[in-house]
Amino acid sequence: MAQTTQSEKHAIVIGASLGGLCAARVLSDFYDRVTVYERDELPETPANRAAVPQGRHVHLLMARGAQEFDGLFPGLLDDMVTAGVPILENRPDCIHFGAAGHALGTQHRLQDQFTAYVPSRPHLEWQIRRRALAIDNVTLVAQAVDEPVFDGHRVTGIRTDDGTTVEADLVVDAAGRGTRLPAWLAQWGFDRPREDTVDVGIGYATHQVHIPEGLLKEKVVVAGASRQQPCGLGMLFYEDGNWGVTTFGTGKVPPPADFEQMCQLADEILPEHVSSALRRGEPLGPIAVHKYPTSRWRRYDELERFPAGIVPFGDAVVSFNPTYGQGMTMTSIQAGHLRRALQTPGQDLARTLSKATAKTTYPVWTMNAVGDLTLHGATGPMPRWYRPVGSLFDQFLGAAETDPVLAEWFLRRFSLLDSLWMVPSAKLVGRTVRHNMRLWLAEKRAKSRRSPETAGSAAGHPT
Numbered sequence: 001m002a003q004t005t006q007s008e009k010h011a012i013v014i015g016a017s018l019g020g021l022c023a024a025r026v027l028s029d030f031y032d033r034v035t036v037y038e039r040d041e042l043p044e045t046p047a048n049r050a051a052v053p054q055g056r057h058v059h060l061l062m063a064r065g066a067q068e069f070d071g072l073f074p075g076l077l078d079d080m081v082t083a084g085v086p087i088l089e090n091r092p093d094c095i096h097f098g099a100a101g102h103a104l105g106t107q108h109r110l111q112d113q114f115t116a117y118v119p120s121r122p123h124l125e126w127q128i129r130r131r132a133l134a135i136d137n138v139t140l141v142a143q144a145v146d147e148p149v150f151d152g153h154r155v156t157g158i159r160t161d162d163g164t165t166v167e168a169d170l171v172v173d174a175a176g177r178g179t180r181l182p183a184w185l186a187q188w189g190f191d192r193p194r195e196d197t198v199d200v201g202i203g204y205a206t207h208q209v210h211i212p213e214g215l216l217k218e219k220v221v222v223a224g225a226s227r228q229q230p231c232g233l234g235m236l237f238y239e240d241g242n243w244g245v246t247t248f249g250t251g252k253v254p255p256p257a258d259f260e261q262m263c264q265l266a267d268e269i270l271p272e273h274v275s276s277a278l279r280r281g282e283p284l285g286p287i288a289v290h291k292y293p294t295s296r297w298r299r300y301d302e303l304e305r306f307p308a309g310i311v312p313f314g315d316a317v318v319s320f321n322p323t324y325g326q327g328m329t330m331t332s333i334q335a336g337h338l339r340r341a342l343q344t345p346g347q348d349l350a351r352t353l354s355k356a357t358a359k360t361t362y363p364v365w366t367m368n369a370v371g372d373l374t375l376h377g378a379t380g381p382m383p384r385w386y387r388p389v390g391s392l393f394d395q396f397l398g399a400a401e402t403d404p405v406l407a408e409w410f411l412r413r414f415s416l417l418d419s420l421w422m423v424p425s426a427k428l429v430g431r432t433v434r435h436n437m438r439l440w441l442a443e444k445r446a447k448s449r450r451s452p453e454t455a456g457s458a459a460g461h462p463t
C-alpha cells in the first residue's frame, strides 16, 4: 500500500478530463500532493481521446467559461490565441446565432464588452492539461481506478485496477457521467442520490470540413432545433483552419447521416451564403456519431448522509443537454465552489460543495428543461408553469430577431455572463410585448395595403 506521511496532505483525482484537471488545479493550493489517475492514453498534442468521445463533436466554450478557465490558468486565453484559436471581440458579424427557430439580430455592434474564444475541444483540453500537469505538486498516473477505499467511516484512498491501494485525505470523483459513485455509496450503506432526468433523445453527427478561405466571415454558426425543425446545426471555425460541423436531432429524431444530408439541413436552417459555403466544403475523414439520451443531475445536495473523504465533481454530478454548450463552463464554475469550500476549514466539504453546485445548477438546468420539454420534444416530469414560460420565451426570441437589445441580452445570458438565470426583467418583457405588437401592427397594415391590389388583380383590373 502506498502511504502518505503523517503531516503530508494528499488528494487524489479520478479522471484527467476538464473536470479532473480543474479540480487538480484548485487542490494544488490546499494539498501537499495531488495525484490524478487517468485510464485513457493522453496524447502529447491536441488530439481526440477514446474515453472522451464527445470531443469529436463541436464544443462551444461560453464566454463565462473562458473567463473562469483563465482565472484558474492565467495566460491560457492569450496562449490559445497565439496558437491560432479564433477570438470574437464585440464583432457580431462573426456570429450567426439561431435559437428555437429564430435567427437573432446579432448583426448590430454589441453595447457591452463581449469576448469569446473558439478552441476545438481537444485543443482546449490539451492547453489545460499541460498547465495542470506542470504544477509542481500535481502528478499524473496513467492507470484506472478500480474503486475508492471505504474503511466503514470514511473514504481513505483508492484501489487501482492492479490491486494497489493508495491513501489520500480526499478523493475527487471526476470520472464523468458514467461514474459508479452511486453504486459505491449503496455498497457502503449510504443512500444513492435521487436523479433528476430529462429524456432529450439527442443524436449527434459531426464532420470536420475544409471550406475554401474567404467564403465566410462568420466564425461561429449556430442554429438550434425548434418546434417545427427537430434538427439543429453548429459550425465552429477552429485553430487548424477547418470547421467542426455538428448536426443533431432532438426528441429521438436521428441527425443527418452523411455530408449531403448535413448540407440539406443547412439549406433549410442557415442563411443561404453559409449553406452554399458548406456545400463547397470538403469533408475530412469519417463522420462521428454520438447518442445522448438523457440529461442527468445527481442530487447529492439532498443526501442527509454522505461519507467524508470523497466529493463528486463535473459531469459526475450533472450532465447538461450538450446542444446548449454549457458543460465545460458549469464545470469551471464548480471549480470556484471547490476553492471556496476548501477555504472554509471545519465545514463538511461534500455538503458545502454539493449545496453550492446545486445553487448554480438549478437556474441553468431548469431553463434547459423548459426548452427541452416545451420546444424540443423531450420527455420527463414537467411542472405546469413550464409551458407558459416556454411560450413566453418563444415570443422573446421572436422579438430578438429584430431588436438588437433583446438579442444582446439573450447572447450574454446564453453565454452564462451576467447571471445564470435566463429570466428577462419586467422592463425587457414589456419591451418584447411592445416590439411584437409594433411588428404585428406593421404586418397588419402592410396586408391591408396589399389586399385591395390583390382584389384588383383578381378582378382583372390593371394594377
Ligand SMILES: Cc1cc2nc3c(=O)[nH]c(=O)nc-3n(C[C@H](O)[C@H](O)[C@H](O)COP(=O)(O)OP(=O)(O)OC[C@H]3O[C@@H](n4cnc5c(N)ncnc54)[C@H](O)[C@@H]3O)c2cc1C
Residues within 6 Å of the ligand: 014, 015, 016, 017, 018, 019, 020, 037, 038, 039, 040, 051, 052, 054, 057, 058, 059, 060, 061, 062, 143, 144, 145, 146, 174, 175, 176, 177, 204, 290, 292, 313, 314, 315, 316, 322, 323, 324, 325, 326, 327, 328, 329, 331
Ligand atoms: C456530445 C457532447 C457535446 C458536448 N458539447 C459541449 C459544448 O459544446 N460545450 C460545453 O461546455 N460542454 C459540452 N459538453 C460537455 C463536456 O464535454 C463536459 O462537461 C466536460 O467534458 C467535463 O466533463 P468531465 O471532466 O466531468 O468528464 P469527462 O469529460 O467525461 O471525463 C471523465 C474522465 O475520467 C476518466 N475516467 C473515468 N473513469 C475512470 C477511472 N475509473 N479511472 C481513471 N480515469 C477514469 C475518463 O477516461 C475521462 O478522461 C458536451 C458533451 C457531450 C456528450
